[in-house]
Amino acid sequence: MVNGGILLISKRIQDIQLSSTLAATQKTRELKAEGRDIISLTVGEPDFDTPKYILDAANKAIYEGKGHHYTDSAGIAELRQAIADFHQKHDFVSYEMDEIFVSAGAKLILYYLFQALVDEGDEVLIPIPYWVSYSEQIRLAGGVPVFIETDPENGFALTEELLDRYTSDKTKLLVLNSPSNPSGAVFNEEQLRIIGDYCVRKNILIIADEIYYKLVFNGAKSQSIASLSEEIRQQSIIVNGMSKAFAMTGWRIGYALGSKKVMQAINKIASQTSGNAAGISQYAALAALTEGSDFMEENRKLFETRLNAAYPLVKDLPGFKLYEKPMGAFYLFPECSEAAKMTGYDTVDAFTMALLEEAHVGLVAGSGFGMPKHIRFSYATSTEEFAEGVQRIKTFMEKHRAK
Template sequence: MSAATPSTARRVSARVGAISESATLAVDAKAKALKAAGRPVIGFGAGEPDFPTPDYIVQAAIEACSNPKYHRYTPAGGLPELKAAIVAKTLRDSNYEVDASQVLVTNGGKQAIYEAFAAILDPGDEVIVPAPYWTTYPESIRLAGGVPVEVVADETTGYRVSVEQLEAARTERTKVVLFVSPSNPTGAVYSAEDTEAIGRWAVEHGLWVLTDEIYEHLVYGDAKFTSLPAILPELRDKCIVVNGVAKTYAMTGWRVGWIIGPKDVVKAATNLQSHATSNVSNVAQVAALAAVSGNLDAVAEMRVAFDRRRHTIVRMLNEIDGVVCPEPEGAFYVYPSVKALLGKEIRGKRPQDSVELAALILDEVEVAVVPGEAFGTPGYLRLSYALGDEDLVEGISRVQKLLAEATD
């Protein structure tokens, strides 16, 4: 057999070959496939509201389909009317005043995150990433040539990192710190004081901040959302905000997000998008325009339901011996520790990590959850409570009965 030549040795590039599949989407796809095959699977995997997109948003899209001007290319950076509406929405919701030239409309939040990192990172630049983290963050950083540096928080601090931890991770190669509040996967929300402290630390050391505000309207109890550039003007020249309509308006499938940042960075990211995808679907942009221009009644109704489900799932999970589930303050996820269950016998098996435990739960009681390994912290599970109340109770009841069988 002849030796492989450089042209045949690797069929997929090292850069793309190193990317792992989105664990949350993989779990959701498996759950849906099993359900389609007739299995009574209940999925807690996807971060997706179970509500339909509000009718007035859908109607705007229907009308856009019949308008010939939306049948053609439009500016790569977004429809001017949508960018103007995002400017107004940002002032309304965050008290942060920006210009339309600081806005780029993207194909969902994921593209916004990648393009933001691609616009400011050079090879070898380090990005401090608080963990547990959403699965896409480190992969986007690597694709952009950067190096993610994890800073781990656990349930003892409510999954919030401190300035001291961030400083311990900072090196001469650090360029960016990622800030996410409310958080996916933990639901953690930083106080205004802690948010400002992290921002001032970034300013002191000349660092960029990428802040993901996609869950801004999903906070509960006494928790309050704080927009970092709104409270810290000194940071604005080195701050990029990522946001979108997916969570607030139950529009995950419409794929509309955006970047807000300094004009030169937004222009660079727009140039990148002009070659990667051109404009976002015009019909989806018109739907997003209706969403951000309208009131927040739809999200207020969803928040009431999510808050109710939040209390239910936390109570039921904490009734399981070996599970410790902090109460999240935002988003629609719980992130319980299951470390005390690892190595115990459950129906003839001894799961050694949370990947094996999640697989056991799916196989034995047909409930889909995402293991903590996907978020950088083994020993945990992420469960979304953005599903119907009956399914939530039924699913957690199955898990309760299964894990009650755990023995040494």
């Protein structure tokens, strides 16, 4: 594929963007490696290591000869059973073994789902703001992302009126992400029911990315949309995984729950591409789900404390507009166009870059999430580090406003 020294990259790949969250994290890492004192509030993962009970179980599995060989491409039966039991216990929803598919992270599962379900020209509804990878993965499958403008002042709610406005006879899927990355918004039961019933009526399949569903705070309820009714369960594919709730991002275990037919379709793709998720990681995930039942709640409480400390700090920053306190995930997503203007920047993208290069605080610009006037802060970092990051932004603002 070399032509006169120039690599010929396919049009399909030329047309998609590099993940903006990964790019921001990478840039922050590079500056740190150069010896610069950077506070990184870019990361989408817990800042501590995987809990010891999981490490011990993985270690034991290795020496017992488990996970050294290829497994079923859908994952080992014990893990799929543990996933079924977990969702039965937490959501009162039953899945058969052939309705569960394990692979190397929720991101890959989503890619498989779009490949399996989207034909050229099919429309996929995505509420704004959205996690960066949905639109690009849908484009890779030949689909057309249709972005739904939600109202931040109304908690980014997805109403029936909005769904109706953006649905056409080409609409095939809706991507739902509650709790949301980047807004932290959590849909309540009534809102989920309205969305679920609408999709049942219009025969739109729901891809529900529930990867943060155990990270809900200050009284919010953690709920899978599949638990609302049998019709909604059948109309939904649930995506979840070990990364966020168990601090296992590097182990790469995610899974899908839903129609056997869809699982068979993604099995076809996995069988020709990734094969199975790493065997050792599957045994580690099995231990995470079946042992050490306190960890998830401790993790949730830690992020709740961090949210409660981080929210007032960002709310007080001049020109940063925060809405109601988010109830889930580990992000804050203020509107910052005023702050950018106050300091002489035309765009929030340029302002974000200046915060990194001059204030030495890494953040992710909202443009990759479909809201270019916003910035994403991750509070998956210690409260002290977060406070120091905010102080640096304050100092930056004071210096540039005074000019």
